[in-house]
Amino acid sequence: MAFEGLTERLQGAISKLKRKGRVSETDVKEVMREIRLALLEADVNFQVVKDFVKKVRKRAVGAEVLESLTPAQQIVKIVNEELTKVMGSEVAEINKAPKIPTIIMMVGLQGAGKTTTAGKLALKLKKEQNARPLLIAGDIYRPAAVDQLKILGENIKVPVFSLGTDVSPVEIVRQGLEHAREKNNDYIIIDTAGRLQIDEKLMDELAQIKKLANPNEILLTVDAMTGQNAVDVAKGFNEQLDVTGVVLTKLDGDTRGGAALSIRAVTGKPIKFVGQGEKMTDLDIFYPDRMASRILGMGDMLTLIEKAQQDFDQKKALEVQSKMRENSFDFNDFIDQMEQLQKMGPMEDIIKMIPGMANNPALKNVKVDPKDIEHTKAVVYSMTAQEREDPDVLNPSRRRRIAAGSGRPIQEVNRMIKQFNQMKKMMSKVSKGNFSGMEGMFGKGISGKLAKMSMNSMARKNKKRKIKRLRSKRKRK
Template sequence: MAFEGLTERLQNAIGKLRRKGKVSEADVKEVMREIRLALLESDVNFKVVKDFVKTVRTRAVGAEVLESLTPAQQIVKIVNEELVKVMGEEATPLNKSPKIPTVIMMVGLQGAGKTTTAGKLANRLKTEQNARPLMIAADIYRPAAIDQLKTVGQEIDVPVFELGTEVDPVEIVRQGMELAKEKKNDYVLIDTAGRLQIDEKLMDELVQIKELATPDEILLTVDAMTGQNAVEVAQGFNDQLDVTGVVLTKLDGDTRGGAALSIRAVTGKPIKFIGQGEKMTALDVFYPDRMASRILGMGDMLTLIEKAQKDFDEKKAEELADKMRENSFDFNDFLDQMEQVQNMGPIEDIMKMIPGMANNPALKNIKVDPKDMEHTKAIVYSMTPQEREDPDILNPSRRRRIAAGSGRPIQEVNRMIKQFKQMRDMMQKMSKGNFSGMEGLLGDGLSGKLAKMSMNRMVRKNKKRKLQRLRKRRK
């Protein structure tokens, strides 16, 4: 995940303040120097860094901060607030036309991920808004660009309009727009051509498409791994096309992440989405406050909860909550949960959204091998139906048979069953609103409190539903 290096540097700098009871102006100056270096090394624009550090230092040396009982926490709060300001204060929704179709024009350099992002956005509109999008293949220059968009369209079941590589892109867009109006598609996504660099021919073509389609959104797709160059690219496209928003891709890669902290401040254009992963569901709304929280190692429980709500079946979640309370959670449920968790993304990325986990030394280099998940599944699949439903009957002889059947060592089978039982006990406690032993995991900060509040709401909601079902049965 992006920002890991920046997160570690900021945590180390702020950690020095936390170890001091009283903080002086000299201490603030030293921490500001380390924050400045951390931001520059993360490829944040120099002017953005200069303005950011100046603002934080001015606020941090105020009497109300230095003379407070918790100066380090006050400074963390200031850094967090200024990070949010730099990245745009709040999430910016897609522009929507009062009449159909809403036209979204995707632009960017070759290799930035425009075609994949167009598919992800079309899929998001289709699944979350029940929309009927149409994608137009207007990139006739890149080899296999049209085939790639058609493949994406088939995967997400969204139609793609194309006229091959011999027709002028402006004409392709014109005919595609006519088809969209005829078919009453409520969204049109135009996948335009890119180059390895900005050139006059590319811009002339994009300007013509813009004049013809009059898009409601011109989304610039920027590869976060290009660092400082991402800001220059954003400026170049914005000067010619007046883009309405930015999509940052490859934020899950080995990237310094400085582009996210620079683009809004330099161009004034909001980052609307971030792409993390190859799946068609791997496109998230960009929330500046949540990203700032992640950069400072404070986790991102709100996004984690939203991911869980989106990827988990509500009916199954209700059944699971009942099983957790009754302590009847079995290996069949465990398999089902494993598959749903895998759909949410890499385990290590999910764990880093939990407050206090982002820079936990024990988790710093954790990498969950997908094969480990498959080994666990093999162990469960080697159990009989009775053993899956009643884990308490797994005596030594049964465990030896399961180990032989799954091809895994007996020690691994024993460890997995022990961890399963510990998890089942913890889940039962949580389902009853008992979070004892979890305070350190969730943290006492804002994110931790929000997580506990959300969990408590879930518990109350489940209790209310159960009561309603009981009343219905009595009637």
């Protein structure tokens, strides 16, 4: 996952301050040195790092911070605000045309994920804006690029205009624009061939397409895994074409994330979208403030909520809520919830979006193997309809039959049924607002750690509220 190394380094630097009651200028200087090294290791542009550290240091040595009762929190706040500024502060939306169609031209290096991103963007516009996009296959140089776009178009049910590979890209775009106007498409997404920014012949071709199409957006697709080189690519394309925005792909890969922190500051062009997965739905609007929070290990609840709203069936959620209150939650509901959670992405990524969980040492190396989820499903699918609806009938002989049918050990079947029953009890209690006696409910697994941490967090909050009320009463007296 992107930024993991940076997040750990920044948290390590700031945690030194948290152990101090008061902070001196020397302490701030030491932390700034750690932050500078962390950013450079994350492949952030040197000049960007220099300017960033200078601004943070200037604000951090002010009287407001040094004399504060919580200087570490103040410095985290400053770092968070300055990180957000570096990445653009405001969300950059698509530049829409005053009247349809809005024309978007995709450019970038070969292998950056441009064609796939064009498809993802078309699907996003179709789903979220009820748009009628058209994809134009303008990459005639890469083998099978036109076929790839056609297959993507079929999968997402978006039309693709193509004239094969024997017609010039400029002519393909010209005819594609006419076709879109005839069909009344409100978005036109032009997929162009990947090229180096120093390739004059191909860059000239892009300039011709730009002149012909007069696009509202020229989106540069950049592979986040190329690190510092991504900034050089962005500069080169921007100088030649005056791009309007950037799409960062493969941000979920093993990348240090420096490109996201450098591109806006170096080119002045906003990051508009980020690709964080292989599914066609894995294209998100870039929110600088949310990204800054995630880099600092502060979670990202807004994105988590949006993912839940997007992927969860509201009607089913209300039915489950009702079943939880009535304590009638069964294995059919369990499978439904598991499948909806899977749609949201890897469990470890979801956990990191929860404030307080992202930097929790107990969850640092947690990995939820998708195979484990499939094994659990296999156990449930090996049950009869009666057993799924009424887990109380699962006696030893039935469990042995389920183990044989699912190909899983009997111990695993017993453990899964036990955890389901414990979860069912907990859900029933939570739905009624009762949290007592739940700390040890889940045992030693991942769910156990999460449950214990949640309970401990609630207990601490309740204790703080109690102390606050007592102090308030004493003051009034």
